[in-house]
Amino acid sequence: MSSSPRPALSVLDLVPVRTGQTSAQAVAASLALAVRADALGYRRYWFAEHHNMASVGSTTPPVLIAAAAARTSRIRVGSGGVMLPNHAPLVVAEQFAALEALTPGRIDLGIGRAPGSDPVITQLLRMSGTSSDVDRFPQHVQDILALVSPEGASLQFTSGGTYDVHATPAATTTPEVWLLGSSDYSAQLAASLGLPYVFANHFAGDGLERALGLYRGQYRPSQAHPQPVTFLTANVVAADTAEEADARALPQLRAMARLRLNRPMAAMETVEDAEAAGVDEAMTPIIAAMAQHWIIGTGDQAASELRALADTHGVEEIMVSPVAAARTSDPLDGADGRARTLELLAGALG
Template sequence: MSIHTSPQLSVLDLIPVRTGQSSSQALAASIDLVALADRLGMTRYWFAEHHNMPGVAASSPPVMIAAAATRTERIRVGSGGVMLPNHAPLVVAEQFAALEALAPGRVDLGLGRAPGSDPVVSSLLRSSGPTADVEQFPQHVRDILTMMGPDGARLRLTSGNLYDVRATPAATATPDVWLLGSSDYSARLAAELGLPYVFANHFAGQGMDQIVRLYRESYVPSEAHPAPRTFLTINTVVADTADEARERALPQLRAFARMRTGRAMRPVETVEEALADRPDHLMARTIEALSERWLIGDAATAAAELRRLAAAHDVDEVMVVPVSGAREAEPLDTTPGRARTLELLSETLKP
């Protein structure tokens, strides 16, 4: 890809919850944001799955995808991702087959194998027995692919009889299935199954170049995907000035730093709260290290860096995670900083 070519833009949303904001207000703000992304011509909008986190309301991707589909016309909507060990494969297949029927040709099913929470919540989510076995992830991915197809799956019962299982009675199309990960495990599996793959660069540390190269070099073409397919994810804050972007980035930088340093989580601070608190040495070093891996700046600087990153990693699509914080005076059911990030990037990256 040429460094002068503008990549397609997509969005990953963790549905942040800030100080004083209710879950209802946070969800409303995100649904407004997906409608904006649709109007701006962005490619896809995914919702993450995290549990029991005071600053994150993204616990149920299928619910958010259904709501987003009703507010949009053309953008693809999906999960980034469904944490498969938390769910029975048939339930996932049925949910996403139904979503595909509601929004034909617009649904992505991103699958991951991470817990998306702490061990206590994971044990509650995975109390259903063998379906929660992480080691069964490859087979469960295959099961979902088969059950969502028009022909469904055919099982042989212990009696010897054959039994047909379909995620939906009369499928005419299936969602695009993506594997997500931050290690080489899902990259290898995606390559083996001939599926698209995304490295979770927005929260992982190092290793993206090597893992994506491994995926591409070991890819086995499939009928649906004859060539490997991937894109880049990055935490992003874009504002009208670089100073404004740095201030807007601080609340989420501090939230990530608290998580990395093992501190208690809380709702995302407002910009004013974040600016008022002086971090200790460990927090300050962690915030600085994180900010070096994030995209923070004015529109021209951010757009140039996105083009450079897309060219460097040979991708034609970048999925931004809009992590711009809110100011105290801004309405609780809106997310002006995140909306401005999308508006400025879309405007600046237009061909």
């Protein structure tokens, strides 16, 4: 057993929707998983933002965060992330300032600049006008930082005079703002603003070392964060046997392969459906390449790989995306495979 410190564990949830499952059942399953993560001692529980995808139910992180925060008592809850070009900065600031007021000291605002969907949905989300300008992303991040602070923001009129704006009338605490990304851009922006940063290692695959090097090397200390703050993300499936872990991983691997091959997307397959469908010639190399970057195995195997990953990249926290799919016999309003992943990791790294 390694003598290196146990990395803290957190969760990233896309609210997967399986075949035959309603949105209500998928959300209920994820909220139950958040409660379980809280009881197991996980540090954070973040919801992603994706749109118009049959297998993903996390379209509105602020709503899910509010529901999860109300059902938990200790764990930090946040977005991983809010795709800022889809929203007006003031709206985001007001939503997360309100969440911070509901559960002070437990809210994370993770911000990204990707669309989180296809071009058509992106256009529908950005019909509100100039707030959707991706080139203004750095300024919009700074606007949010000011708006959620107790001091608020001050607008300067060209004709003279100022106008004060606050996300909430009398804030005393603020959500912790993180920048998320899968390229050099967000790493460098986070460094320049003195903000915590997360590289999307769970889907990007390449560029992690370079992004972390840029972030740490160019970091400008801020009052809130004198030192750079970062952690890793990873797709993980842990089960009681290696064979069960492989089986639980297959539906998500097949879904990602279909996405890469531009095939029609559907609700997440069950383990039995994925095994019956098999893996065709086009999928085989894609799945093999992805599986090399995922952590799939028993609890002890997965924990050992997570510890090694943390040691290699010098982080003390890893956010796992528990991508274990459901079996047909699993309850529709539960997440048995994902819950078992969290339980085994917590036990092995405890």
